[in-house]
Structures are given as structure tokens and as C-alpha cells.
Amino acid sequence: MADVKLNTLDRVPEALYTARPEALEDLLGGPTLLHLPGRRPAPLFVSLLLHGNESTGLHALQRVLQSFGASTLPRALSVFIGNVAAARFGLRRLDGQPDYNRIWPGSPVTGCDEAAVLAEVVAQMQSRDVFASIDVHNNTGLNPHYACVNRLETPFLHLATLFARTVVYFTEPAGVQSAAFASLCPAVTVECGKPDSPGSATHAAEFISAALHLAEFPRHPIAAHDLDLYHTVATVKIPDTVTLSFDGEPADVMFVPELDHLNFRDLPAGTALAQVRDGHREPLWIPDADGGNRWRDFLQVRAGRLELTRALMPSMLSRDARVVRQDCLCYFMERLPLP
Structure with missing residues (x-):
């Protein structure tokens, strides 16, 4: 495998608005962190394609960017586009690659280029006083849309229920994106069903847009009738x-x-x-x-x-x-x- 380095951008490449996942490696060259300004400076962070066969995050991002057009975003937005090498082939990861959602800071896996890239992403977002974090995923079975959290604090649950009333609390496996960001800000993983399933990109885009419009998180607890909570x-x-x-x-x-x-x-x-x-x-x-x-x-x-x-x-x-x-x-x- 070639050396993996982080590519950082401060504008959206024109081709990204419509690019298919398999075209991203040629377009971006590798894992990429994109920083966009907004009226509120503390950014919303969105990670997508940590697994190369999970395309909803990309399609949702494209819908969000297209909906705002040339308008200023209500909040700064930082986007991490992950395993573009695997996305070229529609695979979760390539043979010989680590899993991009098992090597974030806190993972027992260290010493590889990809882990260093993800540590740099966390460091950049900490320096920017990240407001909230959303990691967008798909899965291969028949599952409802649901959110996952690593902490049961009120802001985490408010962010999760902005996506779905079904919320899963988990502490394993180690090295996942949401756990790495949980010490910095409210962080959730959202599971959007199978890739390209009807409504998945729309639902994820609406959630990202709603989070961009948040000024702050409510302080009141979540009502019991608004949440179905499980733990792994x-x-x-x-x-x-x-x-x-x-x-x-x-x-x-x-x-x-x-x-x-x-x-x-x-x-x-x-x-x-x-x-x-x-x-x-x-x-x-x-x-x-x-x-x-x-x-x-x-x-x-x-x-x-x-x-x-x-x-x-x-x-x-x-x-x-x-x-x-x-x-x-x-x-x-x-x-x-x-x-």
C-alpha cells in the first residue's frame, strides 16, 4: 500500500457536487478534510465513507451543499471523506487496509499511516472548537434508521433523536469515530439502512441541515416517549x-x-x-x-x-x-x- 496522507481543502471542488464514490480517489487523491465557513464559527463535523461501500454520507453531503448553493452556511462545516481507495471498488475496505472506523484515537491499533491521518483530523477539529460530530454509515442487513452514542449525556441524546427515536448506546469496539469525538463535543453515528435505499440520503441530508441550524443544544432531558434506548x-x-x-x-x-x-x-x-x-x-x-x-x-x-x-x-x-x-x-x- 502507498503512503496515506491527509489532504486538506478550504473550498468544494466543483466535481464533488456530483461525483460518484468510485471517482473520489482520482478527484481527491486520498482521505480529505474539507473546511467551509459559516455564520457560526464553531463547525459541525461530518465524516463519511469511513467504509468505502457506504455511500449515503456522500449523497447526503451533495444534497446539503446543493441546497445552500452560494449562500453562506448557518454554521461552519468540516467534512472528512475517508476511505476513497476502497470506495473506488465499492468495498468496505481493501485487503491489507485497516478499518477506518476502528483506528481513531483510543484504538489499540497504532503505528499505521491511516491512524496518523485520523489523529490529525481530531487535532484539527479540536483546534477549531468543534460544535458537534456526525458519522454517517450504511449497513448490509435490513435495519431501521437509528443513531448510536457513546455517552448518555443530554446533548448527545438530543443530537441523536434529531435523527431517529431509536438510539443505541455502545462502548465497544474501540477506535470508532464517535468515541474519539465524544470528549470534544456531542457525537453520534447514524445508521441509514442499505446504501442507495429509498430515502436514506434525504434523511441524512435533512439531519445534517438541521444540525447546521442548531444554535445550541437544549438543556432539558429527553422525554421518555421521544426515545427508544438500547445498549449493546x-x-x-x-x-x-x-x-x-x-x-x-x-x-x-x-x-x-x-x-x-x-x-x-x-x-x-x-x-x-x-x-x-x-x-x-x-x-x-x-x-x-x-x-x-x-x-x-x-x-x-x-x-x-x-x-x-x-x-x-x-x-x-x-x-x-x-x-x-x-x-x-x-x-x-x-x-x-x-x-
């Missing part, structure tokens, strides 16, 4: 030595059809997720703080069926084997009372 209790992975299938093909773990239809559904104990081939004692990997496997805290294999042992709600269940291998199968969540 487990990240579910597939061991490298375990084969998997989603279409009935023989494999060590054969997941049920329409697995991703289970996302954001309350699943009772006993719900079957897969059939497991005889002899596989650890079909899943749910890491604990010490690197061990705690999959039996949540599941069991009974008569060849991989079943939940407790009531849970999954999110981001995916049938994309490449994404599952590069990231995870899903997250397990439980409802969380308002703080």
Missing part, C-alpha cells in the same frame, strides 16, 4: 476456522433464511439462528475483555440448532459473508432505561 451487550463474530452459509449450502454454520429480518426484533429465548454441523463446539466468537469467548452467555447448541438462551434484540445482522468476516455477524442489544 455483545459483538458477535465468526471464528476464522468456521465456515458459514446463508443460502442452505453445506457449512459448519448454516444460518436461517432471511436472517437479517430479525434485526431490531425482540427475540425470545429459544429462537434458532442457525444449524450447526456436528463437532463444532464454538461456532461463534463473542469476545470478552480478556480476549476469551463468552458465546455461551447468550447461546447454546441443542440438537444441532444454534439457539438464544435469553431474550435479546439483534442489530446489523448481515448476510454478506465478506462484511461478516471483516467486521462481525451482528450485535446483541437489550433495552436501557433513560438515565
Whole structure:
């Protein structure tokens, strides 16, 4: 891989208004931080394309910029356009690349060019007294639009519910963008469904525009009827030595059809997720703080069926084997009372 350096701009390249994700590497040359002035100087920060196959952030940015035209933005706007090399091929990341949403400051991964680029982004935004941070993502399964936060403070929840009433609180994995910015300002990750799904870019653009128009965050707590709050209790992975299938093909773990239809559904104990081939004692990997496997805290294999042992709600269940291998199968969540 060639050296990766941060490109910084103070104006919008004309071609960016309409560029497709696959054209960005030629247009920008690499990861790029764009600073635009506005009437309020403390900038809104937006990151997009941390994963090269998640295009909604780019389309939303283009809509926002086109809507303001030559008018002055209500607030300064800084935009980080991330993994343009992977975007060229429509991939989450290229083989040999780190995950751009696992190497922000606070990550155990250090020493690579990409981590240095992201540390520089954080330093620049801290020096500019960043107002709020939005990280725009897509996912590969069937999920509603929802927001994620790393802190349960009132400004974070107000920003999150400006996007959706469904909010997920999480503290793992380490090295994500929203956690790196949480010590600087209210920060959220927004999940906008599948790339190019109807309404995803419009919803994200409306959210970015609404955040640009915010003068300050309300101080009153969020009303209970305005928020469905969950917290992540487990990240579910597939061991490298375990084969998997989603279409009935023989494999060590054969997941049920329409697995991703289970996302954001309350699943009772006993719900079957897969059939497991005889002899596989650890079909899943749910890491604990010490690197061990705690999959039996949540599941069991009974008569060849991989079943939940407790009531849970999954999110981001995916049938994309490449994404599952590069990231995870899903997250397990439980409802969380308002703080």
C-alpha cells in the first residue's frame, strides 16, 4: 500500500457536487478534510465513507451543499471523506487496509499511516472548537434508521433523536469515530439502512441541515416517549476456522433464511439462528475483555440448532459473508432505561 496522507481543502471542488464514490480517489487523491465557513464559527463535523461501500454520507453531503448553493452556511462545516481507495471498488475496505472506523484515537491499533491521518483530523477539529460530530454509515442487513452514542449525556441524546427515536448506546469496539469525538463535543453515528435505499440520503441530508441550524443544544432531558434506548451487550463474530452459509449450502454454520429480518426484533429465548454441523463446539466468537469467548452467555447448541438462551434484540445482522468476516455477524442489544 502507498503512503496515506491527509489532504486538506478550504473550498468544494466543483466535481464533488456530483461525483460518484468510485471517482473520489482520482478527484481527491486520498482521505480529505474539507473546511467551509459559516455564520457560526464553531463547525459541525461530518465524516463519511469511513467504509468505502457506504455511500449515503456522500449523497447526503451533495444534497446539503446543493441546497445552500452560494449562500453562506448557518454554521461552519468540516467534512472528512475517508476511505476513497476502497470506495473506488465499492468495498468496505481493501485487503491489507485497516478499518477506518476502528483506528481513531483510543484504538489499540497504532503505528499505521491511516491512524496518523485520523489523529490529525481530531487535532484539527479540536483546534477549531468543534460544535458537534456526525458519522454517517450504511449497513448490509435490513435495519431501521437509528443513531448510536457513546455517552448518555443530554446533548448527545438530543443530537441523536434529531435523527431517529431509536438510539443505541455502545462502548465497544474501540477506535470508532464517535468515541474519539465524544470528549470534544456531542457525537453520534447514524445508521441509514442499505446504501442507495429509498430515502436514506434525504434523511441524512435533512439531519445534517438541521444540525447546521442548531444554535445550541437544549438543556432539558429527553422525554421518555421521544426515545427508544438500547445498549449493546455483545459483538458477535465468526471464528476464522468456521465456515458459514446463508443460502442452505453445506457449512459448519448454516444460518436461517432471511436472517437479517430479525434485526431490531425482540427475540425470545429459544429462537434458532442457525444449524450447526456436528463437532463444532464454538461456532461463534463473542469476545470478552480478556480476549476469551463468552458465546455461551447468550447461546447454546441443542440438537444441532444454534439457539438464544435469553431474550435479546439483534442489530446489523448481515448476510454478506465478506462484511461478516471483516467486521462481525451482528450485535446483541437489550433495552436501557433513560438515565
